[in-house]
Amino acid sequence: MLSLTLTSSHFHLFLTLSLFLTSFVTDSATHWSDTQLLKELKNNLNPVSITPGSCIFSWDFSYDPCDNLFTDKFTCGFRCDAVVSGTTRLTELTLDPAGYSGTLSATWNLPYLQTLDVSNNFFSGPIPDSFSNLTRLTRLGLSKNSLTGTIPSSLSSLSNLQELYLDNNNLQGPIPVTFNRLTNLKRLEMQSNKLNGVLPSLSSLNNLYYLDLSFNLFTGRFPSSLPESLVQISMRNNSLSGALEPESLRNLNYLEVVDLTANRLSGAVPFALFELPSLQQVALSFNEFSHLEAPYALEMHSGIIAVDLSNNELGGFLPLFPALMPRLSALSLENNKFVGMIPTQYALKTVFPEAGIAPFERLLLGGNYLFGAIPSPLMALQPGSAMVRLVDNCLYRCPISFFFCQGGQQKSFEECKRFSRFIP
Missing domain, CATH: 3.80.10.10 (Ribonuclease Inhibitor)
Structure with missing residues (x-):
């Protein structure tokens, strides 16, 4: 097993190449295979993409790449740290986002490399x-x-x-x-x-x-098991289908953000999701969920800040528990099939939140089949204090004099009665 030592100066080289390749000096501080890789990488680039001033433009192989840190021959793009058998090895290779094009088909034999980053270019193949x-x-x-x-x-x-x-x-x-x-x-x-x-x-x-x-x-389905260490999951804009099983969520105690927007998930939005101790943001819009399960405990200690369940097939009465979530400030249930009256607790949380309770700064309930009168606390809401939207429902009198009724009409009486004969 090779033992490696680090030089006291810890070469930090960030290089950029020239257009001409010349032979490399015989007694080199840089391992010959590392130098060869840099040459191969340059040779595989489209010369037109190597613009003056770019990182690779300054690479000049008439000098030792890892032995010019404090000279006027300094170039950029790599770092050399490890010294093995008297030669220096590349430990980092990072190309600036200069629009390089070509392939990465060089023979990558850099056993001491720890960082390779060629992002934000036009490499193909x-x-x-x-x-x-x-x-x-x-x-x-x-x-x-x-x-x-x-x-x-x-x-x-x-x-x-x-x-x-x-x-x-x-x-x-x-x-x-x-x-x-x-x-x-x-x-x-x-x-x-x-x-x-x-x-x-x-x-x-x-x-x-x-x-x-x-x-x-x-x-296919959402994975039945995921690493318990996850803090953020994003799988939006795929074609995942089937139910979101509670068992796949229960042990994600560090999860803060879950975004499954724009898939084909169906069935229930499980209550287990809202009971995760670290969760802050939930985005499940543009799926096919049919109903929303309420957590077992109405006295919520949830840390969730934002929930977006818009554009699903959610039905039934508006659930009460979002109004009891102490940190929830953004709730979107738009474009679903919710019926019934707007709970007074929604209005109170928006207009008169209790001490230690975050108000609804964003409450979007448009595009459902909510009916009845607008809760009276909302009448005191001033424009600019919160974003509330109640358009496209079956509400009794939602005049445009209220800012939350502007931007669209309420559904017609006929459409509301067709959807549910219980709508007055």
Whole structure:
């Protein structure tokens, strides 16, 4: 096993290349294979994309890349720290977002590299299998390029990886099931690709706290088990279907944000979701949920701040419990099928909240079948104090003199009676 020591000066080099390649000096402080990789990387770029002043423009291989930190030959884009057998090894390679185009098909053999980030460019082609040689890598950033093909399962061998950014590319296919081996992974971003298939179980990633799979083509059910370490989940704009099972949520005690907007989830919005101790934001709009389960305890200690359940198929009477949630300040139930009268507690929380209770700053109830009179406390609400919307219901007298009645008509008497004969 190689022992490595760090130089006292800890070379910090950030480099940018020149247009001409020359032979490298024989007695080099930089490991020859590291220099060769930098040359390969430059050779695979479209020369037109290497603009003057960009990072790669300053790379000049007539000088030792890792031995010019304090000279006028200093270049940018990498860092050299590890000294092995008298030679210096690259530990970080970061390209500036300068619009480089080309492929990443160089032979990636940098065993001491810990950070590789080439995000915000126009790299194309598949993700190289040779990335599996980067065995000490802790951060891999490939965001916002034009990468294609499938995610290679060989990435699963990067056992030290903590952050993986593959978002905003044109990647296709499923997430490799072998990703369960990435047990040190803390952040996984794959949003805005064309990934598809059923989501694999990621429950073994017990250090993962941020997961974003939004804007893809995933199908099947919401995962039955997820890492208990998760703080934020975003899977919006996919084609997930079926019920959101309480068992998949119960142990997510650190979860603060869940966003499943624009899928095809159905059945109940489970009460277990509202009982998660750390949850702050819930976004489930534009799904097919049919009813909303109330938590068992009406005396709520929830920390939830914002709930968006708009544009579903939710029916029945408006539930009382949102008005009892002490920190809830934004509630959207628009464009569902709720009936009945608006509970007075909704109005009191908006206009006259109790001490220690957050008021409704955003209360959106339009597009339902609510009927009856407007709760009297709302009559005292002044424009600009809260965003309240009650349009497109079956309310008795909602004149445009009230700002929360502006922007649309109430449903016709005929439409209201067709929906429910109990609407007066």
